[in-house]
Amino acid sequence: MRKGLFYGLLFTSPAILGFLLFTLGPMIASLVLSLSDYNVFKEGTAFIGFDNYVRLFSGEDDLFYQSLGATFYFVALRVPAVILISFAVALLLNMNVKGRALFRTIIYLPSIVPAVASAMIWMWLLNPDLGLINTVLEWLHLPTSNWLYAESSVIPSVVLTTLWGIGGTVIIFLAGLSGIPKQYYEAIDVDGGGWYSKLRHITIPMVTPTLFFNTIMTIIGSFQVFNEAYILTDGGPNNKSLFYVFYLWRTGFRDTEMGYASALAWVLFVIILFFTFIVFKSSKSWVYYEGGGRS
16 A cells, blocks of 8 residues: 555656646745745835735726736627637537548648748737738728727737637537537438527537537636737727736736736736636536436
């Protein structure tokens, strides 16, 4: 028994040490820093208790609520869009058609394009003067947009730029769809049901575990949006796309207020934890498993 425990700990020690050194340790350090006035270019670290959190929620920092509002708006737009479009694309790619493997590859490829290269492509496409999208809209005699350069359209435009990287989510949906037994669909055919009956009574209930996973991961990823604000908009125009993680990074690494940035990080942690908890609790009523039970 002891020998088995020893070898178990020995083989898991890299993962345990990695977690302690690179995850738990930095988390504890950031919690301590969030209760202090720590600046990279100042000597010493003064303990100030909850002053950083008071500064956040008291309204003294206008950018905190502005970045929070921009992020919530982004999440509210992106999460349903990613889930619905990914599921629809996965349904299409799950059909037994010629060239299915090629189409799956084409859908997945944008998700592995480097963030900077992807951003540069979208900056050209969404350029209000020379961009391809506005050029096509003008050719079709449709109204054009300033896209990333207008306060009213910047966040929807950023959401648009993230939708071509949904390949990973589509692949996970495909894995869920491929696990549905074919005899269920055959039973619907015998009963005279059509595609809608199959979708409603078989596909959607059977894919809810995958839907649950993708929803959780999309919510977490959306709250952590950074690259788009950093590369495409720099938080503009007029801080309308100042997403929370970008503001956190700017506070910590540009303004060098590491203590205050740590407080921002812990607030984000609590927000993500809250929404993850809500989805987990709600899953009891809508996530179904193959045995016929709910989660």
